[in-house]
Amino acid sequence: MGGDHGTRVTVPAALEFLEREEEASIILVGLVDSIEQELHRLRASTSDRLSIKSASEVVAMDDQPAQALRGKRNSSMRVAADLVKEQVADACVSAGNTGALMAISRFVLKMLPGIERPAIASFLPTLNGRVCVLDLGANINCTAEHLLQFAVMGTCLVSAVEGVERPKIGLLNIGEEEIKGNDVVKDTAELLRASDLNFHGNVEGTDIYMGSTDVIVCDGFVGNVALKTSEGLAQMLAQYLREEFGRNVFTKFCGMLALPVINHFRKRVDPRRYNGASLLGLRGIVVKSHGAADSYAFGFAIKRAYEEARHGMLTSIGEQMTANQQKAA
Amino acid sequence: MGGDHGTRVTVPAALEFLEREEEASIILVGLVDSIEQELHRLRASTSDRLSIKSASEVVAMDDQPAQALRGKRNSSMRVAADLVKEQVADACVSAGNTGALMAISRFVLKMLPGIERPAIASFLPTLNGRVCVLDLGANINCTAEHLLQFAVMGTCLVSAVEGVERPKIGLLNIGEEEIKGNDVVKDTAELLRASDLNFHGNVEGTDIYMGSTDVIVCDGFVGNVALKTSEGLAQMLAQYLREEFGRNVFTKFCGMLALPVINHFRKRVDPRRYNGASLLGLRGIVVKSHGAADSYAFGFAIKRAYEEARHGMLTSIGEQMTANQQKAA
Known part of the structure; x- marks a missing residue:
């Protein structure tokens, strides 16, 4: 309440x-x-x-x-x-x-x-649907095992909510040539490859909104920054658009005409729906x-x-954890 | 070449x-x-x-x-x-x-x-100008001392390029109540407070585009994710707008009328200018x-x-480093 x-x-x-x-x-x-x-x-x-x-x-x-x-x-x-x-x-x-x-x-x-560790997971819009990103701020220092557990939980959440059978998992990393991620990310990739999950591989920040995968796994610091940065950019762009359409009588007229289109656009990216x-x-x-x-x-x-x-997400997390542990043993 | x-x-x-x-x-x-x-x-x-x-x-x-x-x-x-x-x-x-x-x-x-450590710095547009963000991917594991050095370099870059006398520095952090950043971020905040620099305090991802500060300091992993996430979101939104305006004859007509406004908007956020x-x-x-x-x-x-x-950025970094070291001694 x-x-x-x-x-x-x-x-x-x-x-x-x-x-x-x-x-x-x-x-x-x-x-x-x-x-x-x-x-x-x-x-x-x-x-x-x-x-x-x-x-x-x-x-x-x-x-x-x-x-x-x-x-x-x-x-x-x-x-x-x-x-x-x-x-x-x-x-x-x-x-x-x-x-x-x-x-x-x-x-x-x-x-x-x-x-x-508990994780905070949320969905974000993508070019072709939506993606589940976790962790978004519950955990700052994560081990590879934690990130693997996040991947299990994200998989079960997406299966429950989206009905996707084997959600594709991406591991958030950076793309600079010389340094492909830190040790935790490298170790996590190995654990994911050895697991029962549908691991797509490393993804970069761009991939979040490109819809390259169904789930994106990262530590809570990085996830929180990605989420908040997106919020800030969206706010700035919305403000810019308002300013441009409010510039003079002509632009206001254009804005009025374009209103149904703009509203349809806004509905599609409405954060309330996420x-x-x-x-x-x-x-x-x-x-x-x-x-x-x-x-x-x-x-x-x-x-x-x-x-x-309704879709028994908790049971599904339990089963997936057991499957992974049996595979690892 | x-x-x-x-x-x-x-x-x-x-x-x-x-x-x-x-x-x-x-x-x-x-x-x-x-x-x-x-x-x-x-x-x-x-x-x-x-x-x-x-x-x-x-x-x-x-x-x-x-x-x-x-x-x-x-x-x-x-x-x-x-x-x-x-x-x-x-x-x-x-x-x-x-x-x-x-x-x-x-x-x-x-x-x-x-x-x-060298750092990669770039400017991003904000509500009221632009902000310099570093590091964007050269360093993954940073100590508080590295981040302090990034703050010095960012300060001198903004002074040289923007002509701002004492650029305001923000330290990128996350805002969840229970866990205000990891140890490196906490230690960096202390170093920045004790330094000669104009330290504004912690900022969140949202602040990048809100123009809360002139410089934002973070490690290269986080900075790279923030940058790439922004690129992805901008691409997705541009694609959505194209789709909405291309939906039918009426929306295409609206798009044509709104073109000068949209173009002005696009010019303002044109990544080529950054x-x-x-x-x-x-x-x-x-x-x-x-x-x-x-x-x-x-x-x-x-x-x-x-x-x-032209504005002697290298000399200025050297002087600022000396000033900080003298203050710390």
Whole structure:
């Protein structure tokens, strides 16, 4: 129930989702008054598919993870994670503080066997579809084994969400002739080649958006920089376009005429359609929505969690890990 | 004289540059026949400002750096670097193989005192101007001291080329709450704070294009991924725009009307205007043009080299290194 806009975003998104997905049901976790008020505003009420679970505390966007974990034992994040642990819920979605969500989820749900580190995975648009990139910031110093585990998790996520049978995996590297990546990247390539996964080989930054592979694996520092750099570039280009079309009466006229085309373009690259970062490696499905998401964007995060659960992503990660370990042994 | 298009690009670019910059003079280094043929085609000839220096070998785009360095002692790269070393030329510009250019330049020119590693620096457009980012791929594993040296070099490059007196430096980091960067980044921040430089603080990938600082420092792996990711995203967006405007008769008509606006936009973000990566840290000025550059783009690489030389960038790096060392002592 977190995020910058709270129930004003999460409750309408939940209602819309239930309308679209007739087999889904949702538990709204948070301050009961606030949730009921929002339901009332939207002329909606609880039902056999929509219930409320009270959580009396709120994790603030600037709370330290440790503080959120130990100091707020009745936060909506904690209660939601508990529901997943107790198998009352199949997945948890939050727009709150990433660090706190990660700490609480890890503490409550624990890691899947064979996975040492959780990773943050998200999808980005490409020339021919979309690509899953991980890790996007949970882990800074990764070993080759960690990166291999990320590849397993990315494979299972893409299989679950996209229905791709053997997703192609790329290992993010740099292309300068003399120095083909650092030792960790080289070792990871060897592990991937020896694994059961569909390893395509090294890819460069350009390949992310060219759609060369279905999954791209990197450490969290590099992944986070790639993601944020993309956000910055997109913002700059959008601003430039606005400036160009706003230059004078003639350009404004052109802009008006081109509006349907520009809008279609914007819809295609709308970041809201890619909202939802999966916290992978846990014994439960947890999806983090962007804090500033509106209800349209938050709906995509709910959808992600729903599909991960419906297609048994966790079981699939477990099986793939076992297959890899047997192959390595 | 290298690159994908050879003298067909470099010779016209040199001629155009000499027309614009009346105090500049250029030595064309390479296969004499090929250069003369191109001059002939363009109805131009050598003069007191344009001469030819023969180099009988060509470094291929796929030559290994060591092979280019030891096996081709009369390559245009080697001869050009020698001219810089002998102070016959103030700078060297090449569109050839990056690895070979780096190896040859380093071998011939040696490093500046106090600089342990060369770095590759380039400019990118921002909301309010441009930003210098380094390293873009010369160094994968960097210490905090290396990153401090990159900051010194970036400062001097921006001062020389942009005329900014105390360029603001940002240290590329990630923004997740729990983990503010790895140890190297943390140590670098401390060194930068203690230095004589204008350290703005940590920045995120988004800040590259927001123009938050004049210089952004990072290791070569991260910098290369950020650069290549940007190239990929820009390519994808351009392709999407083409597709949207090419969808049907109506959208094509809109596209035609919006063409002047779109062209103005494209000019603003034209990567050719940012062509030219400076190889910094050497006792000489070396600029690497994109291999696929046309003569318009190659002209920007020549201009970069010219301005670095004209504004005494090398002396300025030397002075700044001494100032920092004195402050640290």
